[in-house]
Amino acid sequence: QKEVEQNSGPLSVPEGAIASLNCTYSDRGSQSFFWYRQYSGKSPELIMFIYSNGDKEDGRFTAQLNKASQYVSLLIRDSQPSDSATYLCAVTRGGFKTIFGAGTRLFVKA
Amino acid sequence: DTGVSQNPRHKITKRGQNVTFRCDPISEHNRLYWYRQTLGQGPEFLTYFQNEAQLEKSRLLSDRFSAERPKGSFSTLEIQRTEQGDSAMYLCASSLVGEYDEQYFGPGTRLTVT
Numbered sequence: 110q111k112e113v114e115q116n117s118g119p120l121s122v123p124e125g126a127i128a129s130l131n132c133t134y135s136d137r138g139s140q141s142f143f144w145y146r147q148y149s150g151k152s153p154e155l156i157m158f159i160y161s162n163g164d165k166e167d168g169r170f171t172a173q174l175n176k177a178s179q180y181v182s183l184l185i186r187d188s189q190p191s192d193s194a195t196y197l198c199a200v201t202r203g204g205f206k207t208i209f210g211a212g213t214r215l216f217v218k219a
Numbered sequence: 220d221t222g223v224s225q226n227p228r229h230k231i232t233k234r235g236q237n238v239t240f241r242c243d244p245i246s247e248h249n250r251l252y253w254y255r256q257t258l259g260q261g262p263e264f265l266t267y268f269q270n271e272a273q274l275e276k277s278r279l280l281s282d283r284f285s286a287e288r289p290k291g292s293f294s295t296l297e298i299q300r301t302e303q304g305d306s307a308m309y310l311c312a313s314s315l316v317g318e319y320d321e322q323y324f325g326p327g328t329r330l331t332v333t
Contacts, residue, residue, distance in 0.1 A: 113261075141319045152310055152324040153262065160319060197261050201320050206275055207252070209261030 110135055113200050115210035123218050128185040130213050132198030135179065142174055142181045143199040146192075147212065153197055157183060188217045221246070223325035225311050231331045232301055239297045240328045244313030251294050252322060253286055254310040262310055268294060269316060301332045 114133050122128045130144075141160055145153035159165045159172040159181065171184040181200075185192055195212040224243045232238050244251050250269050254262035265284065266276045270291040283301075288294040298305055308329050312322040 117259075143321070145324075152308075152327045155321060155323060158319065158321055199261075199322075206264040206267065206277070207320065207322065208264070209254075211259065211261050 111210075112136060112208045113198055113210040115196075115198050115213045117211060118214040119216050120213055121216045121218060122188050124188060124190060126188050126217075128188045128192065128215055128217070130183040130185075130196050130198075130215065132181045132183075132200075132210055133179055134181070134198075134200045134208075136200065136202060136208075137176075137179065138202050139176075139179075139200045141201045142172070143201075143207075144170075144172060144183045145197040145199060145209075147195045147197055149194075185215075188215075190217045190219045193217050223311055223313050223323055225309075225325040225328050227328060228326060229329050229331075231333065234301055234303060234332055236301055237297065237299045238301060238330065239295055240309055240311075240330075241293060241295050242311030242313075242325060243293045244311070245323060248313035248315050248323075249291065250314045250316055250320070250322075251288055252312040252314075253294070253296050254312065256308045256310055256327075257306075265296075298330075301330075303332050306330055306332045 144157040147153045157172040169186045173182045197212045198210040201207040252267040253265040256262045268288040283299045308327045310327045311325045314322045
């Protein structure tokens, strides 16, 4: 079992729709959870982080965390073609190394 | 805030040669991380520093890899006797010590070993 698992996609959604990206992790001691966006040929860009169970909203992005189910998700509302990228889920146990998933490719069709 | 910088951005080397990469973190950040990323994969942890102390090193990192952060500011990553399998993007990230660990990445150094 991989430590952080994501569906590789591609996930294709029409412009204006909600994109839902999911991630599961194996370490129950994990404390911090991050979503990064990575455009092709570029480095990862931090877009959301969440530490407590529940939802956290920032603009068009909502991160959801369920520690009991070891599940974290990212919702992108009103998806735009510029949101087309690979989204990386990352998990850390505070002070220890950060584990990244392999990423989910998102395509937003105009 | 100038962000994380890395040099060089691209490096082409022949198998067996040594290479060194540099990372300059965000100025007030005291944690610095090195990752390696290959096509279709997420960043793979290599090592990290808190100030000048190297606190953790991946067991995947062979003895050919070494990293330093001599004064707790910039860091270097050296790969000795490069192999074709070392071809990858080498990413540096930095963060500020606190309860959480929000890491910000530099642009990366793309290494090609021929």
